[in-house]
Amino acid sequence: MEHESDIYDNPHNGGIVVKRACFCVGVFFTLMVLLNGVSMYKSAMRLEYGRTHDFWVAVLSPVERVSRSSGLFRLREWTEMTLGAWLNKLSKK
Amino acid sequence: MLFPTTVFALFFAVVFALHWGLVRFPLTRKIVLLGASLFFYGYWSWKFALMLLASALLNHGAAVLIDRAGDRKTGRKLVALTVAANLLVLGIFKYTGFLFTRLMVPLAVPLCSWLGTTEQLIGLQERVLPFIERIVLPVGISFYTFQALSYVADVYWRKTAVARSALDFANYLAFFPQLVAGPIVRASALLPQMAVFPDRSVRLDTGRAATLIMGGLFKKMVVANWLSEHLADPVFAMPEAYGGGDILLGVYAYALQIYCDFSAYSDIAIGCALLLGFHFPINFHAPYFAVTLQEFWRRWHISLSTWLRDYLYIPLGGSRGSRMRTRVNLLLTFLLGGLWHGAGWTFVLWGAFHGVYLSLERVVRNALGLPEKPSAHTPFFLAVLGRIWIFQVVCFSWILFRASNLSVAGDVLRGLCRWNGPCELFSVTAVWVLGIGFLLQFLDGERLRPVWNVVSRWPGWIQGAVAAVILTMILGMGPTGVSPFIYFQF
Numbered sequence: 001m002e003h004e005s006d007i008y009d010n011p012h013n014g015g016i017v018v019k020r021a022c023f024c025v026g027v028f029f030t031l032m033v034l035l036n037g038v039s040m041y042k043s044a045m046r047l048e049y050g051r052t053h054d055f056w057v058a059v060l061s062p063v064e065r066v067s068r069s070s071g072l073f074r075l076r077e078w079t080e081m082t083l084g085a086w087l088n089k090l091s092k093k
Numbered sequence: 094m095l096f097p098t099t100v101f102a103l104f105f106a107v108v109f110a111l112h113w114g115l116v117r118f119p120l121t122r123k124i125v126l127l128g129a130s131l132f133f134y135g136y137w138s139w140k141f142a143l144m145l146l147a148s149a150l151l152n153h154g155a156a157v158l159i160d161r162a163g164d165r166k167t168g169r170k171l172v173a174l175t176v177a178a179n180l181l182v183l184g185i186f187k188y189t190g191f192l193f194t195r196l197m198v199p200l201a202v203p204l205c206s207w208l209g210t211t212e213q214l215i216g217l218q219e220r221v222l223p224f225i226e227r228i229v230l231p232v233g234i235s236f237y238t239f240q241a242l243s244y245v246a247d248v249y250w251r252k253t254a255v256a257r258s259a260l261d262f263a264n265y266l267a268f269f270p271q272l273v274a275g276p277i278v279r280a281s282a283l284l285p286q287m288a289v290f291p292d293r294s295v296r297l298d299t300g301r302a303a304t305l306i307m308g309g310l311f312k313k314m315v316v317a318n319w320l321s322e323h324l325a326d327p328v329f330a331m332p333e334a335y336g337g338g339d340i341l342l343g344v345y346a347y348a349l350q351i352y353c354d355f356s357a358y359s360d361i362a363i364g365c366a367l368l369l370g371f372h373f374p375i376n377f378h379a380p381y382f383a384v385t386l387q388e389f390w391r392r393w394h395i396s397l398s399t400w401l402r403d404y405l406y407i408p409l410g411g412s413r414g415s416r417m418r419t420r421v422n423l424l425l426t427f428l429l430g431g432l433w434h435g436a437g438w439t440f441v442l443w444g445a446f447h448g449v450y451l452s453l454e455r456v457v458r459n460a461l462g463l464p465e466k467p468s469a470h471t472p473f474f475l476a477v478l479g480r481i482w483i484f485q486v487v488c489f490s491w492i493l494f495r496a497s498n499l500s501v502a503g504d505v506l507r508g509l510c511r512w513n514g515p516c517e518l519f520s521v522t523a524v525w526v527l528g529i530g531f532l533l534q535f536l537d538g539e540r541l542r543p544v545w546n547v548v549s550r551w552p553g554w555i556q557g558a559v560a561a562v563i564l565t566m567i568l569g570m571g572p573t574g575v576s577p578f579i580y581f582q583f
Contacts (some may be wrong), residue, residue, distance in 0.1 A: 015296035018370075020553045024299055025368065027557025029106050035565040040099055056099075074406055075562065077567025087319060087522065088572045 037067025039076050094136040096361045097314055104133065106363060108323065112369050116293050125259050133269035141231040149263035152241040153256060156248040160255040172249045176242060183238045190225045199416040233273030235433055237266055240401055244280040246404055251279040261287045271363040274382030274394035276376040291370030300548030302367040303560045308536045309360035310564060314571035316530045317353035320346040322572060324518055329495050332504040338516035340508040342523065347495050348488045349530035379534035384467040384479035386450050389487060400432050424448035439502060451484065
Protein backbone atom coordinates (compact mmCIF):
# COMPACT_ATOMS: atom_id res chain seq x y z
CA MET A 1 0.00 0.00 0.00
CA GLU A 2 2.97 2.33 -0.17
CA HIS A 3 4.74 4.19 -2.98
CA GLU A 4 1.73 5.27 -5.02
CA SER A 5 1.23 8.97 -5.50
CA ASP A 6 -1.87 10.59 -4.08
CA ILE A 7 -4.37 11.63 -6.64
CA TYR A 8 -5.40 15.25 -6.37
CA ASP A 9 -7.47 17.10 -8.87
CA ASN A 10 -5.83 19.77 -10.90
CA PRO A 11 -6.87 23.23 -9.71
CA HIS A 12 -5.55 24.83 -12.89
CA ASN A 13 -8.13 23.28 -15.19
CA GLY A 14 -10.40 25.48 -17.27
CA GLY A 15 -13.75 26.77 -16.10
CA ILE A 16 -15.87 29.88 -16.08
CA VAL A 17 -15.54 33.19 -14.23
CA VAL A 18 -17.25 33.52 -10.84
CA LYS A 19 -19.86 36.00 -12.09
CA ARG A 20 -21.01 33.58 -14.79
CA ALA A 21 -20.96 30.69 -12.33
CA CYS A 22 -23.19 32.66 -9.94
CA PHE A 23 -25.64 33.32 -12.77
CA CYS A 24 -25.58 29.62 -13.68
CA VAL A 25 -26.25 28.56 -10.07
CA GLY A 26 -29.00 31.18 -9.80
CA VAL A 27 -30.76 29.82 -12.91
CA PHE A 28 -30.36 26.29 -11.53
CA PHE A 29 -31.99 27.07 -8.18
CA THR A 30 -34.82 29.13 -9.69
CA LEU A 31 -35.71 26.45 -12.22
CA MET A 32 -35.28 23.70 -9.62
CA VAL A 33 -37.83 25.36 -7.36
CA LEU A 34 -40.27 25.83 -10.24
CA LEU A 35 -39.88 22.28 -11.52
CA ASN A 36 -40.23 20.72 -8.07
CA GLY A 37 -42.46 23.21 -6.27
CA VAL A 38 -45.49 20.93 -6.17
CA SER A 39 -43.49 17.91 -4.95
CA MET A 40 -41.69 19.99 -2.33
CA TYR A 41 -45.01 21.29 -1.06
CA LYS A 42 -46.43 17.75 -0.89
CA SER A 43 -43.35 16.61 1.08
CA ALA A 44 -43.79 19.52 3.47
CA MET A 45 -47.42 18.53 4.00
CA ARG A 46 -46.26 15.05 5.01
CA LEU A 47 -44.01 16.41 7.78
CA GLU A 48 -45.02 15.83 11.37
CA TYR A 49 -47.32 18.60 12.66
CA GLY A 50 -45.42 21.33 14.45
CA ARG A 51 -43.38 24.44 13.84
CA THR A 52 -41.19 22.85 11.13
CA HIS A 53 -44.29 21.66 9.24
CA ASP A 54 -45.94 25.09 9.44
CA PHE A 55 -42.75 26.88 8.40
CA TRP A 56 -42.17 24.78 5.29
CA VAL A 57 -45.83 24.77 4.28
CA ALA A 58 -45.92 28.58 4.57
CA VAL A 59 -42.68 28.98 2.60
CA LEU A 60 -43.58 26.49 -0.11
CA SER A 61 -47.23 27.31 -0.76
CA PRO A 62 -46.49 30.31 -3.04
CA VAL A 63 -43.80 28.22 -4.75
CA GLU A 64 -46.37 25.48 -5.31
CA ARG A 65 -48.82 27.96 -6.86
CA VAL A 66 -46.22 29.31 -9.30
CA SER A 67 -45.01 25.82 -10.16
CA ARG A 68 -48.57 24.65 -10.84
CA SER A 69 -49.68 27.69 -12.79
CA SER A 70 -46.56 27.64 -14.98
CA GLY A 71 -47.07 23.93 -15.71
CA LEU A 72 -43.40 23.25 -14.97
CA PHE A 73 -44.30 20.68 -12.30
CA ARG A 74 -45.38 18.32 -15.07
CA LEU A 75 -41.80 17.16 -15.81
CA ARG A 76 -41.41 15.78 -12.28
CA GLU A 77 -44.92 14.32 -12.38
CA TRP A 78 -44.28 12.63 -15.73
CA THR A 79 -40.95 11.17 -14.53
CA GLU A 80 -42.55 9.83 -11.37
CA MET A 81 -45.40 8.25 -13.31
CA THR A 82 -43.21 6.61 -15.94
CA LEU A 83 -39.61 5.87 -14.96
CA GLY A 84 -40.21 6.23 -11.22
CA ALA A 85 -43.26 3.96 -11.23
CA TRP A 86 -41.41 1.31 -13.28
CA LEU A 87 -38.35 1.37 -11.02
CA ASN A 88 -40.16 1.52 -7.70
CA LYS A 89 -43.19 -0.63 -8.46
CA LEU A 90 -42.33 -3.17 -5.75
CA SER A 91 -41.96 -0.60 -2.98
CA LYS A 92 -45.07 1.31 -4.04
CA LYS A 93 -47.30 -1.79 -3.87
CA MET B 94 -28.34 17.72 7.17
CA LEU B 95 -28.42 15.32 4.25
CA PHE B 96 -27.23 16.29 0.75
CA PRO B 97 -30.30 15.26 -1.28
CA THR B 98 -32.82 17.36 0.66
CA THR B 99 -34.60 20.69 0.23
CA VAL B 100 -32.99 21.93 3.44
CA PHE B 101 -29.50 21.34 2.09
CA ALA B 102 -30.38 22.93 -1.27
CA LEU B 103 -31.58 26.05 0.52
CA PHE B 104 -28.56 26.02 2.86
CA PHE B 105 -26.13 25.68 -0.04
CA ALA B 106 -27.82 28.47 -2.02
CA VAL B 107 -27.42 30.84 0.94
CA VAL B 108 -23.80 29.80 1.63
CA PHE B 109 -22.90 30.10 -2.06
CA ALA B 110 -24.39 33.60 -2.28
CA LEU B 111 -22.69 34.79 0.92
CA HIS B 112 -19.34 33.19 0.03
CA TRP B 113 -19.08 34.97 -3.30
CA GLY B 114 -20.89 38.10 -2.15
CA LEU B 115 -18.45 38.79 0.71
CA VAL B 116 -15.24 38.62 -1.33
CA ARG B 117 -14.28 42.15 -0.24
CA PHE B 118 -14.50 41.18 3.44
CA PRO B 119 -12.04 38.28 3.88
CA LEU B 120 -12.39 37.90 7.64
CA THR B 121 -16.20 38.06 7.59
CA ARG B 122 -16.16 35.53 4.76
CA LYS B 123 -14.12 33.09 6.83
CA ILE B 124 -16.36 33.56 9.87
CA VAL B 125 -19.47 33.04 7.71
CA LEU B 126 -18.06 29.80 6.25
CA LEU B 127 -17.23 28.48 9.71
CA GLY B 128 -20.67 29.49 10.96
CA ALA B 129 -22.26 27.72 7.99
CA SER B 130 -20.23 24.54 8.63
CA LEU B 131 -21.16 24.55 12.31
CA PHE B 132 -24.81 25.13 11.40
CA PHE B 133 -24.64 22.21 8.93
CA TYR B 134 -23.20 19.95 11.62
CA GLY B 135 -25.32 21.39 14.43
CA TYR B 136 -28.44 20.55 12.42
CA TRP B 137 -28.06 17.04 13.90
CA SER B 138 -27.27 18.36 17.38
CA TRP B 139 -25.78 21.63 18.61
CA LYS B 140 -23.74 19.57 21.10
CA PHE B 141 -21.95 17.91 18.16
CA ALA B 142 -21.11 21.35 16.75
CA LEU B 143 -19.66 22.50 20.08
CA MET B 144 -17.60 19.31 20.28
CA LEU B 145 -16.24 19.89 16.79
CA LEU B 146 -15.33 23.47 17.64
CA ALA B 147 -13.60 22.32 20.85
CA SER B 148 -11.68 19.67 18.86
CA ALA B 149 -10.56 22.35 16.37
CA LEU B 150 -9.37 24.72 19.09
CA LEU B 151 -7.57 22.05 21.11
CA ASN B 152 -5.83 20.48 18.12
CA HIS B 153 -4.77 23.86 16.78
CA GLY B 154 -3.47 24.84 20.22
CA ALA B 155 -1.52 21.59 20.42
CA ALA B 156 -0.11 22.10 16.91
CA VAL B 157 1.09 25.61 17.84
CA LEU B 158 2.82 24.23 20.96
CA ILE B 159 4.41 21.41 18.92
CA ASP B 160 5.62 23.91 16.35
CA ARG B 161 7.15 26.11 19.05
CA ALA B 162 8.65 23.23 21.06
CA GLY B 163 12.37 23.77 21.41
CA ASP B 164 13.47 20.16 21.07
CA ARG B 165 12.14 17.04 19.35
CA LYS B 166 11.63 15.25 22.66
CA THR B 167 9.12 17.83 23.94
CA GLY B 168 7.46 17.85 20.53
CA ARG B 169 7.13 14.05 20.60
CA LYS B 170 5.58 14.15 24.06
CA LEU B 171 3.06 16.77 22.92
CA VAL B 172 2.21 14.73 19.81
CA ALA B 173 1.68 11.63 21.95
CA LEU B 174 -0.55 13.56 24.32
CA THR B 175 -2.64 15.07 21.51
CA VAL B 176 -3.01 11.74 19.70
CA ALA B 177 -4.01 10.07 22.97
CA ALA B 178 -6.58 12.78 23.73
CA ASN B 179 -8.11 12.50 20.24
CA LEU B 180 -8.23 8.71 20.41
CA LEU B 181 -9.69 8.84 23.91
CA VAL B 182 -12.59 11.01 22.74
CA LEU B 183 -13.12 8.78 19.70
CA GLY B 184 -12.87 5.70 21.91
CA ILE B 185 -15.41 6.94 24.45
CA PHE B 186 -18.01 7.75 21.81
CA LYS B 187 -17.39 4.91 19.41
CA TYR B 188 -15.93 1.94 21.27
CA THR B 189 -17.19 2.05 24.89
CA GLY B 190 -20.20 -0.15 24.13
CA PHE B 191 -18.13 -2.59 22.07
CA LEU B 192 -15.37 -2.86 24.68
CA PHE B 193 -17.81 -3.44 27.51
CA THR B 194 -20.49 -5.65 25.97
CA ARG B 195 -18.52 -7.52 23.31
CA LEU B 196 -15.10 -7.82 24.91
CA MET B 197 -15.09 -7.36 28.69
CA VAL B 198 -18.37 -9.07 29.57
CA PRO B 199 -17.83 -12.21 27.43
CA LEU B 200 -14.34 -12.53 28.96
CA ALA B 201 -15.60 -11.87 32.50
CA VAL B 202 -18.52 -14.35 32.40
CA PRO B 203 -16.44 -17.57 32.71
CA LEU B 204 -14.07 -15.89 35.15
CA CYS B 205 -16.90 -14.67 37.42
CA SER B 206 -18.63 -18.02 37.18
CA TRP B 207 -15.40 -19.69 38.38
CA LEU B 208 -14.96 -17.15 41.18
CA GLY B 209 -18.67 -17.26 42.12
CA THR B 210 -19.16 -13.52 41.50
CA THR B 211 -21.72 -13.72 38.68
CA GLU B 212 -24.24 -11.67 40.67
CA GLN B 213 -21.75 -8.82 41.04
CA LEU B 214 -21.11 -8.94 37.28
CA ILE B 215 -24.86 -8.72 36.57
CA GLY B 216 -25.11 -5.78 39.01
CA LEU B 217 -22.22 -4.03 37.27
CA GLN B 218 -23.88 -4.54 33.88
CA GLU B 219 -27.16 -3.13 35.19
CA ARG B 220 -25.34 -0.02 36.42
CA VAL B 221 -23.10 0.51 33.40
CA LEU B 222 -25.42 -0.38 30.47
CA PRO B 223 -27.87 2.54 30.92
CA PHE B 224 -24.88 4.88 30.89
CA ILE B 225 -23.50 3.31 27.70
CA GLU B 226 -26.91 3.46 26.01
CA ARG B 227 -26.97 7.23 26.52
CA ILE B 228 -23.80 7.70 24.47
CA VAL B 229 -24.68 9.01 21.02
CA LEU B 230 -22.02 8.67 18.31
CA PRO B 231 -21.46 12.11 16.75
CA VAL B 232 -21.82 11.86 12.97
CA GLY B 233 -18.48 11.86 11.14
CA ILE B 234 -16.35 11.88 14.32
CA SER B 235 -13.99 9.27 12.79
CA PHE B 236 -13.42 11.47 9.76
CA TYR B 237 -12.61 14.72 11.51
CA THR B 238 -10.55 12.99 14.21
CA PHE B 239 -8.36 11.47 11.47
CA GLN B 240 -7.99 14.89 9.83
CA ALA B 241 -6.97 16.45 13.13
CA LEU B 242 -4.46 13.63 13.82
CA SER B 243 -2.86 14.00 10.40
CA TYR B 244 -2.53 17.76 10.92
CA VAL B 245 -0.79 17.36 14.30
CA ALA B 246 1.54 14.67 12.92
CA ASP B 247 2.35 16.71 9.80
CA VAL B 248 3.18 19.79 11.90
CA TYR B 249 5.50 17.64 14.03
CA TRP B 250 7.16 16.07 10.95
CA ARG B 251 7.43 19.57 9.38
CA LYS B 252 5.41 18.35 6.39
CA THR B 253 2.95 21.18 6.79
CA ALA B 254 3.11 24.61 8.40
CA VAL B 255 0.95 25.33 11.39
CA ALA B 256 -2.30 27.11 10.45
CA ARG B 257 -2.10 30.91 10.45
CA SER B 258 -5.01 31.15 12.86
CA ALA B 259 -7.46 29.00 14.78
CA LEU B 260 -10.13 30.27 12.39
CA ASP B 261 -8.30 28.85 9.37
CA PHE B 262 -7.83 25.51 11.09
CA ALA B 263 -11.45 25.39 12.27
CA ASN B 264 -12.55 26.08 8.69
CA TYR B 265 -10.31 23.25 7.49
CA LEU B 266 -11.57 20.75 10.06
CA ALA B 267 -15.25 21.70 9.89
CA PHE B 268 -15.61 22.48 6.15
CA PHE B 269 -19.14 21.19 5.61
CA PRO B 270 -18.90 19.32 2.24
CA GLN B 271 -16.38 16.80 3.61
CA LEU B 272 -17.23 16.94 7.29
CA VAL B 273 -19.37 13.88 7.87
CA ALA B 274 -18.19 11.32 5.31
CA GLY B 275 -14.96 12.57 3.79
CA PRO B 276 -12.89 12.60 1.67
CA ILE B 277 -10.31 12.89 4.48
CA VAL B 278 -8.54 15.92 3.03
CA ARG B 279 -4.98 16.49 4.25
CA ALA B 280 -4.05 19.76 5.92
CA SER B 281 -1.30 20.27 3.32
CA ALA B 282 -3.96 20.28 0.59
CA LEU B 283 -6.78 22.27 2.20
CA LEU B 284 -5.16 24.56 4.81
CA PRO B 285 -3.44 26.81 2.23
CA GLN B 286 -6.83 27.15 0.52
CA MET B 287 -8.42 28.08 3.86
CA ALA B 288 -5.69 30.65 4.57
CA VAL B 289 -6.36 32.58 1.36
CA PHE B 290 -9.91 32.13 0.15
CA PRO B 291 -10.43 32.08 -3.62
CA ASP B 292 -11.32 35.51 -5.00
CA ARG B 293 -13.34 36.42 -8.06
CA SER B 294 -10.35 36.01 -10.36
CA VAL B 295 -10.53 32.20 -10.11
CA ARG B 296 -12.32 30.17 -12.73
CA LEU B 297 -14.91 27.73 -11.46
CA ASP B 298 -15.12 24.36 -13.17
CA THR B 299 -18.92 24.31 -13.26
CA GLY B 300 -18.95 21.54 -15.85
CA ARG B 301 -17.08 19.21 -13.52
CA ALA B 302 -19.00 20.34 -10.44
CA ALA B 303 -22.38 19.80 -12.12
CA THR B 304 -21.36 16.38 -13.49
CA LEU B 305 -20.10 15.28 -10.07
CA ILE B 306 -23.16 16.53 -8.19
CA MET B 307 -25.71 15.18 -10.69
CA GLY B 308 -23.81 11.89 -11.09
CA GLY B 309 -23.55 11.57 -7.31
CA LEU B 310 -27.24 12.21 -6.79
CA PHE B 311 -28.10 9.66 -9.50
CA LYS B 312 -25.79 7.07 -7.90
CA LYS B 313 -27.27 7.61 -4.45
CA MET B 314 -30.94 8.36 -5.05
CA VAL B 315 -31.64 6.01 -7.93
CA VAL B 316 -29.09 3.20 -7.98
CA ALA B 317 -27.90 2.78 -4.36
CA ASN B 318 -31.36 3.25 -2.87
CA TRP B 319 -32.91 0.80 -5.35
CA LEU B 320 -30.27 -1.87 -4.77
CA SER B 321 -30.59 -1.46 -1.04
CA GLU B 322 -34.38 -1.58 -0.93
CA HIS B 323 -34.98 -4.38 -3.45
CA LEU B 324 -31.97 -6.67 -3.13
CA ALA B 325 -29.39 -6.08 -0.39
CA ASP B 326 -31.57 -5.23 2.62
CA PRO B 327 -34.05 -8.12 2.23
CA VAL B 328 -31.21 -10.65 1.84
CA PHE B 329 -29.19 -9.40 4.83
CA ALA B 330 -32.31 -9.00 6.99
CA MET B 331 -33.42 -12.63 6.53
CA PRO B 332 -30.74 -14.68 4.80
CA GLU B 333 -32.32 -17.95 5.92
CA ALA B 334 -35.41 -17.14 3.83
CA TYR B 335 -33.51 -17.00 0.53
CA GLY B 336 -31.72 -19.47 -1.71
CA GLY B 337 -28.16 -19.26 -3.02
CA GLY B 338 -29.13 -17.34 -6.17
CA ASP B 339 -30.95 -14.62 -4.26
CA ILE B 340 -28.17 -14.33 -1.70
CA LEU B 341 -25.53 -14.01 -4.41
CA LEU B 342 -27.66 -11.30 -6.02
CA GLY B 343 -27.99 -9.57 -2.62
CA VAL B 344 -24.22 -9.65 -2.04
CA TYR B 345 -23.44 -8.27 -5.52
CA ALA B 346 -26.13 -5.64 -4.94
CA TYR B 347 -24.53 -4.59 -1.66
CA ALA B 348 -21.10 -4.33 -3.33
CA LEU B 349 -22.52 -1.94 -5.90
CA GLN B 350 -24.75 -0.19 -3.37
CA ILE B 351 -21.86 0.70 -1.07
CA TYR B 352 -19.80 1.90 -4.04
CA CYS B 353 -22.65 4.03 -5.43
CA ASP B 354 -23.57 5.33 -1.97
CA PHE B 355 -20.13 6.25 -0.71
CA SER B 356 -18.63 7.47 -3.97
CA ALA B 357 -21.80 9.54 -4.44
CA TYR B 358 -21.14 11.35 -1.17
CA SER B 359 -17.53 12.01 -2.16
CA ASP B 360 -18.56 13.23 -5.62
CA ILE B 361 -21.21 15.61 -4.24
CA ALA B 362 -18.72 16.87 -1.64
CA ILE B 363 -16.06 17.50 -4.31
CA GLY B 364 -18.64 19.19 -6.56
CA CYS B 365 -19.98 21.50 -3.81
CA ALA B 366 -16.44 22.44 -2.76
CA LEU B 367 -15.56 23.21 -6.40
CA LEU B 368 -18.48 25.64 -6.64
CA LEU B 369 -17.07 27.43 -3.59
CA GLY B 370 -13.63 27.49 -5.23
CA PHE B 371 -11.98 24.73 -3.14
CA HIS B 372 -10.27 21.64 -4.52
CA PHE B 373 -10.46 18.17 -2.95
CA PRO B 374 -8.65 14.97 -3.89
CA ILE B 375 -10.65 12.29 -5.65
CA ASN B 376 -11.72 9.44 -3.37
CA PHE B 377 -12.69 6.68 -5.83
CA HIS B 378 -11.15 5.54 -9.07
CA ALA B 379 -13.21 2.67 -10.52
CA PRO B 380 -12.39 0.28 -7.66
CA TYR B 381 -14.07 -2.80 -9.15
CA PHE B 382 -11.75 -2.61 -12.17
CA ALA B 383 -8.81 -3.52 -9.91
CA VAL B 384 -6.71 -6.54 -10.93
CA THR B 385 -5.30 -7.17 -7.43
CA LEU B 386 -6.54 -6.39 -3.93
CA GLN B 387 -3.60 -4.03 -3.50
CA GLU B 388 -4.82 -2.13 -6.55
CA PHE B 389 -8.36 -2.16 -5.14
CA TRP B 390 -7.10 -0.24 -2.12
CA ARG B 391 -5.44 2.31 -4.41
CA ARG B 392 -8.86 2.92 -5.96
CA TRP B 393 -11.29 2.57 -3.04
CA HIS B 394 -11.66 5.33 -0.42
CA ILE B 395 -8.27 6.63 -1.51
CA SER B 396 -8.14 9.31 1.19
CA LEU B 397 -8.51 6.69 3.95
CA SER B 398 -6.11 4.13 2.44
CA THR B 399 -3.41 6.78 1.92
CA TRP B 400 -4.06 8.05 5.47
CA LEU B 401 -3.59 4.55 6.89
CA ARG B 402 -0.46 4.14 4.79
CA ASP B 403 1.14 7.43 5.85
CA TYR B 404 0.14 7.58 9.51
CA LEU B 405 0.01 3.92 10.49
CA TYR B 406 1.65 1.51 8.04
CA ILE B 407 4.82 3.52 7.39
CA PRO B 408 5.34 4.59 11.04
CA LEU B 409 4.97 0.90 11.97
CA GLY B 410 7.89 0.17 9.67
CA GLY B 411 6.08 -0.36 6.35
CA SER B 412 7.93 -2.77 4.11
CA ARG B 413 11.36 -1.68 5.34
CA GLY B 414 11.85 -4.66 7.66
CA SER B 415 11.70 -8.40 7.05
CA ARG B 416 8.93 -9.97 4.98
CA MET B 417 7.28 -11.28 8.14
CA ARG B 418 7.41 -7.82 9.71
CA THR B 419 5.81 -6.32 6.56
CA ARG B 420 2.97 -8.84 6.80
CA VAL B 421 2.43 -8.06 10.48
CA ASN B 422 2.36 -4.33 9.65
CA LEU B 423 -0.18 -4.92 6.90
CA LEU B 424 -2.36 -7.01 9.17
CA LEU B 425 -2.22 -4.45 11.98
CA THR B 426 -3.03 -1.61 9.59
CA PHE B 427 -6.07 -3.38 8.20
CA LEU B 428 -7.26 -4.58 11.60
CA LEU B 429 -7.28 -0.97 12.78
CA GLY B 430 -8.77 0.10 9.46
CA GLY B 431 -11.58 -2.38 10.07
CA LEU B 432 -12.12 -1.08 13.60
CA TRP B 433 -12.18 2.48 12.27
CA HIS B 434 -15.24 1.53 10.22
CA GLY B 435 -17.20 0.27 13.18
CA ALA B 436 -17.08 -1.18 16.66
CA GLY B 437 -17.92 -4.81 16.00
CA TRP B 438 -16.29 -8.18 15.42
CA THR B 439 -17.58 -8.24 11.83
CA PHE B 440 -15.48 -5.13 11.06
CA VAL B 441 -12.43 -6.60 12.81
CA LEU B 442 -12.78 -9.78 10.73
CA TRP B 443 -13.32 -7.72 7.58
CA GLY B 444 -10.06 -5.86 8.26
CA ALA B 445 -8.24 -9.08 9.11
CA PHE B 446 -9.47 -10.70 5.89
CA HIS B 447 -8.08 -7.82 3.81
CA GLY B 448 -4.79 -7.79 5.74
CA VAL B 449 -4.26 -11.55 5.38
CA TYR B 450 -5.29 -11.59 1.72
CA LEU B 451 -2.92 -8.71 0.89
CA SER B 452 -0.05 -10.57 2.56
CA LEU B 453 -0.88 -13.77 0.69
CA GLU B 454 -1.22 -11.85 -2.56
CA ARG B 455 2.34 -10.58 -2.16
CA VAL B 456 3.63 -14.09 -1.50
CA VAL B 457 1.80 -15.59 -4.48
CA ARG B 458 2.80 -12.81 -6.88
CA ASN B 459 6.43 -13.11 -5.76
CA ALA B 460 6.31 -16.89 -6.17
CA LEU B 461 4.86 -16.56 -9.68
CA GLY B 462 7.46 -13.95 -10.59
CA LEU B 463 4.77 -11.30 -11.17
CA PRO B 464 5.51 -7.67 -10.37
CA GLU B 465 4.07 -6.37 -7.09
CA LYS B 466 1.95 -3.83 -8.95
CA PRO B 467 0.00 -5.11 -11.97
CA SER B 468 1.56 -3.34 -14.93
CA ALA B 469 -0.35 -1.78 -17.79
CA HIS B 470 1.10 -4.51 -20.02
CA THR B 471 -0.77 -7.36 -18.32
CA PRO B 472 -2.28 -9.50 -21.09
CA PHE B 473 -5.95 -8.61 -21.62
CA PHE B 474 -7.22 -12.08 -20.77
CA LEU B 475 -5.27 -12.21 -17.48
CA ALA B 476 -6.39 -8.71 -16.55
CA VAL B 477 -10.05 -9.65 -17.10
CA LEU B 478 -9.62 -12.82 -15.03
CA GLY B 479 -7.90 -10.80 -12.30
CA ARG B 480 -10.73 -8.25 -12.25
CA ILE B 481 -13.41 -10.93 -12.01
CA TRP B 482 -11.52 -12.73 -9.23
CA ILE B 483 -10.88 -9.58 -7.18
CA PHE B 484 -14.52 -8.55 -7.52
CA GLN B 485 -15.54 -11.92 -5.99
CA VAL B 486 -12.95 -11.53 -3.20
CA VAL B 487 -14.17 -8.03 -2.35
CA CYS B 488 -17.83 -9.14 -2.50
CA PHE B 489 -17.00 -11.95 -0.09
CA SER B 490 -15.49 -9.45 2.32
CA TRP B 491 -18.56 -7.20 2.04
CA ILE B 492 -20.59 -10.02 3.63
CA LEU B 493 -18.64 -9.46 6.85
CA PHE B 494 -18.92 -5.70 6.48
CA ARG B 495 -22.69 -5.63 5.90
CA ALA B 496 -23.82 -8.37 8.28
CA SER B 497 -25.17 -6.96 11.54
CA ASN B 498 -23.34 -9.69 13.49
CA LEU B 499 -21.31 -12.85 12.99
CA SER B 500 -24.41 -15.03 13.13
CA VAL B 501 -25.96 -13.20 10.15
CA ALA B 502 -22.65 -13.43 8.28
CA GLY B 503 -22.70 -17.20 8.92
CA ASP B 504 -26.30 -17.44 7.68
CA VAL B 505 -25.39 -15.58 4.48
CA LEU B 506 -22.39 -17.84 3.86
CA ARG B 507 -24.45 -20.98 4.51
CA GLY B 508 -27.19 -19.60 2.24
CA LEU B 509 -24.68 -19.26 -0.59
CA CYS B 510 -24.39 -23.07 -0.57
CA ARG B 511 -28.18 -23.61 -0.68
CA TRP B 512 -28.98 -23.76 -4.37
CA ASN B 513 -32.53 -25.05 -4.27
CA GLY B 514 -35.79 -23.21 -4.79
CA PRO B 515 -36.65 -20.33 -7.10
CA CYS B 516 -34.72 -17.08 -7.42
CA GLU B 517 -37.33 -14.65 -6.09
CA LEU B 518 -35.38 -11.42 -6.30
CA PHE B 519 -34.17 -11.86 -9.89
CA SER B 520 -35.79 -9.53 -12.41
CA VAL B 521 -34.89 -7.69 -15.58
CA THR B 522 -34.94 -4.42 -13.61
CA ALA B 523 -32.44 -5.89 -11.13
CA VAL B 524 -30.05 -6.80 -13.97
CA TRP B 525 -30.40 -3.29 -15.42
CA VAL B 526 -29.76 -1.52 -12.13
CA LEU B 527 -26.81 -3.79 -11.26
CA GLY B 528 -25.34 -3.20 -14.73
CA ILE B 529 -25.79 0.56 -14.48
CA GLY B 530 -24.28 0.55 -10.96
CA PHE B 531 -21.19 -1.22 -12.31
CA LEU B 532 -20.85 1.02 -15.36
CA LEU B 533 -21.09 4.17 -13.22
CA GLN B 534 -17.45 3.55 -12.36
CA PHE B 535 -16.66 5.11 -15.73
CA LEU B 536 -17.62 8.47 -14.16
CA ASP B 537 -14.62 8.23 -11.78
CA GLY B 538 -11.29 9.96 -12.31
CA GLU B 539 -10.66 12.20 -15.27
CA ARG B 540 -12.45 10.09 -17.87
CA LEU B 541 -15.19 12.71 -18.30
CA ARG B 542 -12.82 15.65 -18.70
CA PRO B 543 -13.93 16.26 -22.35
CA VAL B 544 -17.58 16.35 -21.19
CA TRP B 545 -16.76 18.81 -18.36
CA ASN B 546 -14.97 21.06 -20.81
CA VAL B 547 -17.89 21.01 -23.26
CA VAL B 548 -20.41 21.76 -20.46
CA SER B 549 -18.23 24.60 -19.15
CA ARG B 550 -18.37 26.23 -22.61
CA TRP B 551 -22.19 26.33 -22.64
CA PRO B 552 -23.86 29.64 -21.73
CA GLY B 553 -24.55 29.95 -18.00
CA TRP B 554 -28.34 29.78 -18.31
CA ILE B 555 -28.16 26.56 -20.35
CA GLN B 556 -25.84 24.94 -17.79
CA GLY B 557 -28.20 25.87 -14.95
CA ALA B 558 -31.33 24.82 -16.83
CA VAL B 559 -29.93 21.45 -17.94
CA ALA B 560 -28.73 20.69 -14.40
CA ALA B 561 -32.18 21.57 -12.99
CA VAL B 562 -33.96 19.33 -15.52
CA ILE B 563 -31.59 16.41 -14.88
CA LEU B 564 -31.94 16.77 -11.11
CA THR B 565 -35.73 16.87 -11.39
CA MET B 566 -35.69 13.62 -13.37
CA ILE B 567 -33.36 12.01 -10.80
CA LEU B 568 -35.72 13.05 -8.01
CA GLY B 569 -38.66 11.66 -9.97
CA MET B 570 -36.93 8.31 -10.52
CA GLY B 571 -35.84 7.81 -6.91
CA PRO B 572 -38.02 6.27 -4.22
CA THR B 573 -39.98 8.51 -1.87
CA GLY B 574 -38.04 9.70 1.20
CA VAL B 575 -34.31 10.03 1.80
CA SER B 576 -32.18 7.28 3.30
CA PRO B 577 -28.91 8.35 4.95
CA PHE B 578 -25.53 7.55 3.43
CA ILE B 579 -23.96 4.28 4.65
CA TYR B 580 -20.74 5.98 5.78
CA PHE B 581 -22.60 8.33 8.14
CA GLN B 582 -22.50 5.57 10.76
CA PHE B 583 -18.68 5.56 10.75
